[in-house]
Amino acid sequence: MVNRMEKTALIDELLQGQRGTGVQYAMEILLKMGELYGVRRFLPVQRAHIDAAAYTTIWDAGREFIEFLVDNNARVAVPTTINPISRDRCNWRAHGISEAFALKSERLETAYLRLGVIPTWTCAPYQCMNVPAFGEVVSWSESNAVNFVNSVLGARAERLPDLLDVCCAVTGLVPEYGLYLQENRAGDILFDLENFPEDSFQDSVMFALLGYLVGEIAINRVPVIRGLPGKANRDQLKALSAAAASGGATALFHIIGVTPEAHTLEEAFQGRTEYPRIILHPDDLLRMQRRLNTAEQKQVDMVLLGCPHLSFTELQMVAETLGRQHVHENTQLWLQTSHTIYEMARIAGIIDILEQAGALVIRDSCLMEMEYSDRWRGKHFVTDSGKVAQYAPAINGARITMASLPDCIRAAVAGRLPEGGTT
Template sequence: MNGVRLDSRDRARLHGEEGEGTQLAMSILARMAEVVGARELLDITAAHIDSSLYQGPATLEFAERLAEGGARVQVPTTLNVSGVDEHGWRDWDVPETWAGPARRQMVAYETMGCEPTWTCAPYQTQPRPGVGEQVAWGESSAIVFANSVLGARTERYPDLLDICCAITGRAPAAGLHLAENRAGEVLVDLSGVPRRLAEESALYPVLGHWIGLRAAGRVPVLDGLRGQPEEDDLKALGAAMASSGAVGLFHWVGRTPEASDRATAFQGREPMSRLRPGAAQLRAARDELGSGLADADGLDLVVLGSPHFSLSEFEALAGLVEGRRRHPGVRLLVTTGRAVRTLAAKAGYLDAVAAFGGELTVDTCILTTPMLPGRIRRLMTNSAKYAWYTPGLLDRAVAFGSLADCVESAVAGRVVRNDSAWAAEP
């Protein structure tokens, strides 16, 4: 290929010596390497595949063509959400015409040797790539988590290209794979965030949403908050940044692997720009995460788990719902991966959720599976990602609140939010 150096095995694959499926994957990878300006390919140690999500006949045909052509992954490869909860889809309004092809696509990826994790958060139960490890991950929230929290290196791999990297064990040497492209660009000074708000877990998705809209794909460096985020906080922060601003990497000074101090995060350079959010800006950002659904409005469904709910989130939810019962007019749905569901069941957390009247969907995502009955029109979530995408993808009204707000709203049958932290002064 013009401009891209291929080694002998790359060329052998391109010439079909490892079968038609691998040849197709290699031809796509080599062409895309040209498009992104890579001069060579690099070896990867793992992959996470977003292409596993059924989106129609084209994605199914592509997966089955690879599998039937003998393509097999060369590195440990996890799978993002599928297009269907293969065991629980009949509990919702998923058409059989969708469930059947979605299941066929799941089989195709498993045939290629992918691990049937079916989650957008594989790092919750699977071995994690280490600092500096080159991987090829798809799915926006997983990408930003791998780059930022784990310190691994992946570009923002789109559907179809991610599986090509897994089949060849190679990726274009470009973008966030390269150290020089991982330097911070935007300083986010958090010293103006009130102490009370800094202690709220709901701050992080809102902050991520606010930063994403302003970072515009650049690398933010966060510093100065009076408090340290937990892993689930960083998960929510990154997912929101990726949704509203296509951010693939952020640094948190003193918290993430490539940001032991501010100078290290910026690789000795000066910030291109600076941001300093305060209580008023963050309150406004929180209120933006909604569409036509205000406090005290009626409610049909509370949705949790975008990215997929973790074991620690199940623990928190179990504590909030213990001894309580949801309003009969409001359903509560948690989405998670099958491995976390097993762990949560063993810990007893699912018993409390079930007693509350909550429901569970695994292996898929409400944003990407046609599962909602038409009568469900008003949603509430603690996920900025859900709130950002729901109006466009689901054509529903949505309200954003903390996990505690979501539980209180499910009990009350209407949107209830505690605004005390958002009104706090520095």
């Protein structure tokens, strides 16, 4: 597959080092990747999101890479938001993080700040600060966020690997491949939902289970979902995005009548008529839930919400569900969000309610990105997140129960799973 690559005057300028050797280095890497993947041209972008902010995702090698760029005068070329870091900068000591680890995280944070990123420190930049428009080509990373902006907003994003996202942000260019190309955005496989009651998709956990299952079957193909009862809000679609990118490698999905490139089946498949069709029944989601539920104990050690980061509305829902109840003394309730949303929730009086109830609100970080330790090994996590169900058993050694938000809160208050099981 030999394609002639279109090289613009800008690319030549960057390669010759006219914007510094850091940007030159980034452009060289982009070009090499472009050659490997038969990319024909690079597209300019006006916004970017970087994934690799946590020390536990890129370690010292990644930090050395960012520092090399910064020390050689590279800066982000377009407004660039960034993912959660490995600690809550305001409260990391309370989360069991060591001094030595905090320093490692701080060094990476500093490198990124020098690179000029907007310190949003969130995996859901689309719920504050960075909301791409329909059809807009963006430089994007973080699997849930790529899936969300592609599928829910109809922007053009690819799952840029960590550090390639940085190369794109400092050059303002993305290689045109994969989902940047219209023909690759067509559906590949149809999922028909059958026999689901009208009120079955009320809670995010249902969307997470559906997402995980669809992702697992579709792997890296584009799934099209038909027959979703009712509409879906953005928090629910966020849950589906994250789970589908964790159960498989979904970076774009279509839901007929819900997502913007899928008004009809024909539109979602771009006119294609031949594709595999899978029928899903409520039992399939139940089986999925049983497979992800690895906990045998009833006692609950941790209720983990906010993967991806909680929206303002979700924090409101948690506060309303909690009311005047208190989290059980043997159980922790962690709520993960960004400092931006935290601050708005503080102004609205929500943080007070949550903290008085004994919840811990984590800013700018997430348990799975914090210092690795045996603290949570064998512990029982209750969550509504498919991404937590996939990764926390490996990263934290946790055992999982997937539950709806009301059941998560019940478990946090009672310190054990609700009688009669969770939904």
